Amino acid sequence: MHILMATSEVVPFAKTGGLADVCGALPLELARLGHQVTLFMPAYRQSLRSGRDFMPTDFRLDIPIGANIVTGRLLESSLPGDTVKVYLIEQDGYFDRPGLYGEAGLDYKDNCERFVFFCRSVLESIRLLGLKPDVVHAHDWQTSLLPAYLKIEYSRVNGYADIASLLTIHNMGYQGHFWHWDMALTGLDWKYFNWRQMEFYGNLSFLKTAIVFADAVTTVSPTYAREILSAPLGCGLEGTLQHRVDDLSGIINGVDYDVWNPTVDRYLGPNCYSVHDFTDGKARCKADIQERSGLDKRPDVPLLAAIGRLADQKGFDLITRTIRHWAERVDAQWIILGTGEPKYHDLLTQLAREFPDKIAVRLEFSDELAHRIEAGADIFVMPSQYEPCGLNQLYSLQYGTVPVVRATGGLVDTVVDANEQTLADGTATGFKFEEYTSLALAEALERALAAYGDKTTWIRLVEAGMRQDWSWGNSAQQYAELYERTVARGPLGIE
Numbered sequence: 001m002h003i004l005m006a007t008s009e010v011v012p013f014a015k016t017g018g019l020a021d022v023c024g025a026l027p028l029e030l031a032r033l034g035h036q037v038t039l040f041m042p043a044y045r046q047s048l049r050s051g052r053d054f055m056p057t058d059f060r061l062d063i064p065i066g067a068n069i070v071t072g073r074l075l076e077s078s079l080p081g082d083t084v085k086v087y088l089i090e091q092d093g094y095f096d097r098p099g100l101y102g103e104a105g106l107d108y109k110d111n112c113e114r115f116v117f118f119c120r121s122v123l124e125s126i127r128l129l130g131l132k133p134d135v136v137h138a139h140d141w142q143t144s145l146l147p148a149y150l151k152i153e154y155s156r157v158n159g160y161a162d163i164a165s166l167l168t169i170h171n172m173g174y175q176g177h178f179w180h181w182d183m184a185l186t187g188l189d190w191k192y193f194n195w196r197q198m199e200f201y202g203n204l205s206f207l208k209t210a211i212v213f214a215d216a217v218t219t220v221s222p223t224y225a226r227e228i229l230s231a232p233l234g235c236g237l238e239g240t241l242q243h244r245v246d247d248l249s250g251i252i253n254g255v256d257y258d259v260w261n262p263t264v265d266r267y268l269g270p271n272c273y274s275v276h277d278f279t280d281g282k283a284r285c286k287a288d289i290q291e292r293s294g295l296d297k298r299p300d301v302p303l304l305a306a307i308g309r310l311a312d313q314k315g316f317d318l319i320t321r322t323i324r325h326w327a328e329r330v331d332a333q334w335i336i337l338g339t340g341e342p343k344y345h346d347l348l349t350q351l352a353r354e355f356p357d358k359i360a361v362r363l364e365f366s367d368e369l370a371h372r373i374e375a376g377a378d379i380f381v382m383p384s385q386y387e388p389c390g391l392n393q394l395y396s397l398q399y400g401t402v403p404v405v406r407a408t409g410g411l412v413d414t415v416v417d418a419n420e421q422t423l424a425d426g427t428a429t430g431f432k433f434e435e436y437t438s439l440a441l442a443e444a445l446e447r448a449l450a451a452y453g454d455k456t457t458w459i460r461l462v463e464a465g466m467r468q469d470w471s472w473g474n475s476a477q478q479y480a481e482l483y484e485r486t487v488a489r490g491p492l493g494i495e
Contacts, residue, residue, distance in 0.1 A: 001483055002036040003027075004133035006122045008115070008142035009100060010039065012080065013047040013088070016100055017309075018253070018391055019170050022220075023139060025256045027084045029476035038131060040122045042095045042114075043075055043088035052077050054088070059128045061089070063120045066185045070094075070117055074125060087129070089121045101142075112178040112204070116185050119145040123154060126163075134487045135164045137479075141176030144210035145186060148198070151213045151494050152188060164486045167214040169207070171388050172228050172235045173313070176206030200236065211240050213494070216486045217248045218479075220389035221410030225250030233386055251479060252413055253389045254472030260371075260395045267371040275466040278400045279459070282375065289376035292369075293360035295333050302332045302452050304445075305377035305401070307370050307392055310340025310348070310363075315383030315406065320347045321438040322445065327355040332449070335360045335377065337369055374399040379448050383433075383441045387411050393430070397465035402451075402458075403430040404444050414470065418451060418461060429465040 009015050011024030027037040041047065048054065054075045061072040072091035079086060089095075094114040102108050123146065126133065138146045147165040154160035183193050183204050193199045198209045211217055219225045225248055227233040229241050241248060258264070262281065263274045271288060273281020283299055290297050308314050323334055336348055336359075345363050352361040362369060374380070380396035382405045389410035393403040397414070405411040415430040422428035431451075433444040451457045 002133045003030060003135055003137055003483060004038050005137045006040045006143040006146055007139040010041050013041060013050045013052060014044045014100060019140060022253055025254060025472050026476060028079055029472040030480060031083045033476060033480055035480060037084045039084055039086045041088055042118055043090035044095045044100055045097060047088055061121050061124055063117050064187050065113055065117055072121055087125060089118055091117060112182040113185050115142045116145060119143060119149060123149055133163055135166055135483050137166045138210060139168050140170050141174055141206040144176060144206040147213035148209050164215045164491050166216045166486060167210040169219040172233060177203045180204055208237055208240055211244060215492050216482060217244055219250050220253050221413045222250035223412040224388045224409040227409060251475055252410060254475040255394045255470050257471050260398055262375055262399050265371055267368045268375055275463055278462060282400055285375035289372050293335050295360050296357060302378045302449060304332060304379045304381055305335050305373045306381045307337045307373060310338045310344035313385050315385060316344050318383045318438045318441045319381060322441055323351055323359060327358045333358055335373055337362045337373055339363055339365060374401055377401045378452060379404055384408060385436060394470045397429055397468050400462040400466050402448060402461050404448050405430060405432055407432040407434050423457060426460060426464055428461055
C-alpha cells in the first residue's frame with residue numbers, strides 16, 4: 001500500500017511537540033511493514049537548518065490562493081535511514097520565519113493562507129511527481145483541508161478519484177479557526193460554509209472540515225476517542241464527532257525504543273541499565289541527576305520529577321501547590337524541567353529559592369536532561385487536565401520510573417493502577433487518581449511513597465513497567481489495518 005502522509009512537523013526536521021515525534025517514527029514503522037510511505041511537510045527555516053540533506057527538484061508549484069497565484073517549489077529529502085522520502089514545500093514568504101506557527105506567543109496572522117497553500121501544494125505534488133497513493137493521511141488542523149479538497153475538487157480528476165483520506169487528531173484543543181472571510185482563500189464554494197461542514201460559530205474551522213470530509217478519523221488513544229464525544233474535551237465539536245462515531249477510533253502513539261531505552265541511551269553512558277540490573281543502574285543515574293541539578297546526593301530519599309510544558313493543561317497548578325506542601329512536610333526531592341506560562345516560571349523559581357535542598361527547577365528544553373531525569377527519578381508526576389495520549393508516562397515505564405497520573409486520555413490506557421489485586425497479579429505499573437484536585441494528587445503520591453518504602457513492592461512495580469511494550473510496531477500495524485479497511489470501503493460521498 002502507498003500511504004501519503006502530510007504533517008506540519010516531523011522529527012528531525014522541525015518540532016514543537018509530540019506531533020513531530022509521531023510523524024518521524026510512524027512512517028518508518030509502516031515502511032518496515034512493507035508499505036510505501038511518502039511524507040510532505042513545509043520547508044520551514046528550522047527544517048532547512050536541521051542538518052538533513054536536501055535536493056532541489058525541477059517541479060514548480062503554482063497554487064491559487066483566493067484570487068492570486070502563489071509560486072513554490074519542492075525539495076526532496078528523507079527520514080534517517082533513507083527508507084522514507086520527505087518532500088518539503090518551499091515558499092519563503094510563508095515558511096522562512098523564526099517560528100512554525102507564530103512568534104512571542106502570538107499566531108501568525110496569515111496561518112490560514114499558509115496552510116491553504118500547503119494543503120493545495122501536497123495534492124498538486126501527487127500529479128507532478130506521478131505518485132499513486134492509496135490513502136492520504138492528514139495530521140491535525142494544519143492539513144485538515146486535504147480531505148475536503150479530495151472530495152470536492154479532485155473526486156473526478158484522473159489519478160485522484162480513488163484516494164481515501166484519514167485524519168488523525170492529536171489534540172482537540174487546536175482546531176485552526178479563522179475569520180469567516182478567509183473562506184475565500186480556500187477556493188472552495190461558499191455553499192460549504194455552513195454549520196454542518198466548515199463553519200463553526202461564524203468562523204472557518206479547519207479541523208471541523210476534516211472531521212466532516214475524511215473517510216476515517218483517528219485520535220491518539222482509545223480513551224481520548226471516547227472523551228472527545230462529549231463536552232468539555234470535544235471542545236465544541238462533540239456533535240460533529242458523534243455524527244462520525246462509526247468512523248472514529250483511537251490508536252495509542254508508540255515510543256521509539258532506539259532513542260528512549262535505558263539499555264542504549266547515549267546520554268547515560270556507563271550508567272545504562274536494563275530490567276535485569278536496574279537497581280544499580282538507576283542508583284547511579286539518580287546520583288548523577290542530583291549532582292547536576294544541585295540537589296544533595298541522597299539515595300534513600302524519593303526523587304520525583306515532572307517534565308513538559310508548564311501549563312494548566314499539564315496540571316502544573318496542582319503540582320505547584322503540592323510541591324509547597326511537600327517541601328514543608330515530606331522528606332522528598334523534586335526536579336522540574338520545562339518551559340511554558342510565565343506564572344509557572346515565577347512560582348517554580350520562587351519555590352526553588354525557598355527550598356534549594358528539596359526542589360530543583362530547570363526552565364529550558366533539554367533533550368539530554370529529559371533523558372537523564374527519566375533515568376534518575378523514582379517517580380514521574382503527570383496530573384494532566386486532559387492528555388490525548390502522553391509520551392512521558394511511556395518513557396517513564398521504560399526507564400523504571402513509576403508514573404503517578406490522572407486518569408484521563410492515554411494515561412488511562414497505558415498505566416495500570418496499583419491496588420491490592422493488580423499488585424498481587426503483577427500487572428500494576430503506576431498510580432492513578434480521578435478528580436482534578438491537589439488533594440487527589442497528594443493521596444496518589446502518598447500511595448506511591450508507601451509503595452516506595454516497601455522494597456519488594458517497588459521492585460515489582462518497576463519491573464512490570466519496564467517489561468511493557470509500547471513500541472511503534474503494534475501501533476503501526478493498527479494504522480495499516482485501518483488504511484486497508486478504509487481503502488477497501490472506498491471514499492465516502494459528500495452528504
